[in-house]
Amino acid sequence: MNNDKNLNELWSGQTTKPPQIEELFSNFAQIKKKNLATLIAANFLMVATIAFIIFIWFYFKPKLVTTKIGIGLTILGIIVYLFFYNQLIPYLRKINETKSNIEFLKAVIKLKEKQKFLQTKMLQIYFITLTFGLCLYLYEYVSLIPFPWSIFAYLVTLIWIGFNWFYLRPRVVRKQRDKLEGIIKKYENIKNQN
Amino acid sequence: MFEDIYKNYWQRIFRLCMGFVNDKDLAKDLAQETFIVVFKKLPEFRNESKIGTWIFRIASNICLRQIERQKRYPKDELPKNLSEENTYDTEPQIKFLYKCISELAETDRIIISLELENIKQEDIANIVGLSNPNVRVRIHRIKERIRTKFREYEQ
Numbered sequence: 001m002n003n004d005k006n007l008n009e010l011w012s013g014q015t016t017k018p019p020q021i022e023e024l025f026s027n028f029a030q031i032k033k034k035n036l037a038t039l040i041a042a043n044f045l046m047v048a049t050i051a052f053i054i055f056i057w058f059y060f061k062p063k064l065v066t067t068k069i070g071i072g073l074t075i076l077g078i079i080v081y082l083f084f085y086n087q088l089i090p091y092l093r094k095i096n097e098t099k100s101n102i103e104f105l106k107a108v109i110k111l112k113e114k115q116k117f118l119q120t121k122m123l124q125i126y127f128i129t130l131t132f133g134l135c136l137y138l139y140e141y142v143s144l145i146p147f148p149w150s151i152f153a154y155l156v157t158l159i160w161i162g163f164n165w166f167y168l169r170p171r172v173v174r175k176q177r178d179k180l181e182g183i184i185k186k187y188e189n190i191k192n193q194n
Numbered sequence: 195m196f197e198d199i200y201k202n203y204w205q206r207i208f209r210l211c212m213g214f215v216n217d218k219d220l221a222k223d224l225a226q227e228t229f230i231v232v233f234k235k236l237p238e239f240r241n242e243s244k245i246g247t248w249i250f251r252i253a254s255n256i257c258l259r260q261i262e263r264q265k266r267y268p269k270d271e272l273p274k275n276l277s278e279e280n281t282y283d284t285e286p287q288i289k290f291l292y293k294c295i296s297e298l299a300e301t302d303r304i305i306i307s308l309e310l311e312n313i314k315q316e317d318i319a320n321i322v323g324l325s326n327p328n329v330r331v332r333i334h335r336i337k338e339r340i341r342t343k344f345r346e347y348e349q
Contacts, residue, residue: 007340011310013288014212016222018204021197028230097231097255098238098248101304102323104255186261193301194324 039086046082050075062140070136077129084122105191109184116180120173127169131161196233199249204229206311207253213307214257216296224260228253247317254304254321261300294343298336305329306336 019027057071095107135157142153207228211221231252239248295303301322308318319329 007291007337008310008312010285010288010291011209011213011307013285014209014292015205016208016218018200018208019222019226021200024200024226024229024233027226028233031230095259097252097259098235099255100251100321100323101254101258101301105258108259183262187258190258190261190300193299194322194328 042085043082046078050078064140066136067140070133070139072133073129073136074133077126077133080129081122081126084118102191102194105187109187109191112180112184112187116177116184119176119180123173123176124169127164131165135161196236199232199236199245200229203246203249207249209311210250210253210304210307211257212292213295213310214254214300214303215260216292220260224256225253228256231256243320244317246313247320250308250311250313250317251321254308257304258300290344290347291340294340298339302332302336305332306340309333309337 053071053075057068062068062071095104095111097104099107138153138157142150142157145153204225208221208225211224211228212218215221215224228249232249235252239245243251295306298306305318305322308321309315313321315329315333316326318333319326322329324332
């Protein structure tokens, strides 16, 4: 193993049968179909939730304005999240692969930073709107419950909200942030190899 | 036009991916992903660079992007017989070369793979985004490392 010729020969010795071009296109179609299915599934769940909330509005006919604001806030939270999911994430994924490696890495790092900011912020906003929405929504119905039980209902609700706010929210946000930070660090390391 | 590109470049792109990940199935996936991007972006290709340089740039960037997914398939956790099955038909020396390359730093893997693919150093610099002298020095250093490893391996 003393000359370049040997290295080149060995290198070229690695071959594999290329997949049929039809197979390539069918894989491409499959990926597209899968991405679309995920998008539809996420949208369907969110839209179904919104429909359910609207159904509650019409069925129970809330009298207090707080309930309506609560419902509005909850729906707004879901819509903002949906908008983000449908518009921003695909946009963030679009990176020009035809640039040089260094430019590509810089672009990926920049986009990942942006994604980190948006994703963690978006989750915060989602939690905040849902919490306030739920609090306002419950007010009317809890106020109808007779005295000792209304306190109990508030207590249970507050514990649930507290659990979401102090345990679930930071955990989910941290998990997202850590994951993205790990990826950014990997890219930074590669960039620094140059 | 795409079919010609696919025919002419499949093995070369596959080898580049293989040098990067040293896993036949994964390399095939990455090569396929490259050609899907090539197919999608071909109408945008403006002859500002050579088609080869353009395709290798896409392939190397897709390899780099692979590090995001790597966590999902840690190499060590793959069943042993699977990786053996993948490479049963390859000569030990070839296997060793690809192993050596896949253990290098990511950028070095791309540089040496392109060099062994007989890409001009000027074009390698263009693909990676480094200066010509830098690429030349690196190639020299990487080859030296690989040769040392081979000497140890052959003893």
